Amino acid sequence: MTDPNAKDGEILDETTMRSRDALSDNLASLWWTFLLRGVLAAVVGIAALFWPTGSISLLLRLVGFLLILDGGLTLVGFGRRGVIGGAGIVAALIGLVLLIWPEGAARLAFFLLGAWALVMGIGSMMALSQMHAQDPERMIV
Structure with missing residues (x-):
């Protein structure tokens, strides 16, 4: 059995822990983006449940607006780096297509x-x- 206080017994090193804390602080400062995303997703879900035949076009435009906002908030929070930035760009582009066509x-x-x-x-x-x-x-x- 290894000593948990020993350097080789640690699961995460100090650099990983600092990176994890920085990400946690970054996400904590962006709490409002998660709230806004949740509210808009709930509005789209309620519209889909209670007014499905009202207008598919309107529902698609709401989803498009949600995707543009979600992609924009992702880019604000994480920038255009890596997979998350790419997902934000793709979400915004799909949202534009849904709004336009x-x-x-x-x-x-x-x-x-x-x-x-x-x-x-x-x-x-x-x-x-x-x-x-x-x-x-x-x-x-």
């Missing part, structure tokens, strides 16, 4: 959903033909 975005989403369903259906039928003929779980088609 919601009908095209919805059409693309349904096209991708249909393509996914087609590929999954074909894959399932191909898997059925590859199953062992004596398998008791196999349905006879």
Whole structure:
């Protein structure tokens, strides 16, 4: 058993702990961005639950606005560095597309959903033909 006070027994070194504390302080100063994101996400969720057929275009624009704001707040909090900065930029770009062209975005989403369903259906039928003929779980088609 190792001594927890020994240098080699530590799980995290001093540099890692300082980086972790700096990130925690940075996030603590940005508490309002998390609150704003949560409130806007709740508004979009309530609109989707209680007014789904009212206007898909309006709902897509709300999501677009949320993504632009979320991406902007991510860039303010973390800058354009690394994966998190890239996610902020991508979120803002997708939000712009949803604000400018919601009908095209919805059409693309349904096209991708249909393509996914087609590929999954074909894959399932191909898997059925590859199953062992004596398998008791196999349905006879």
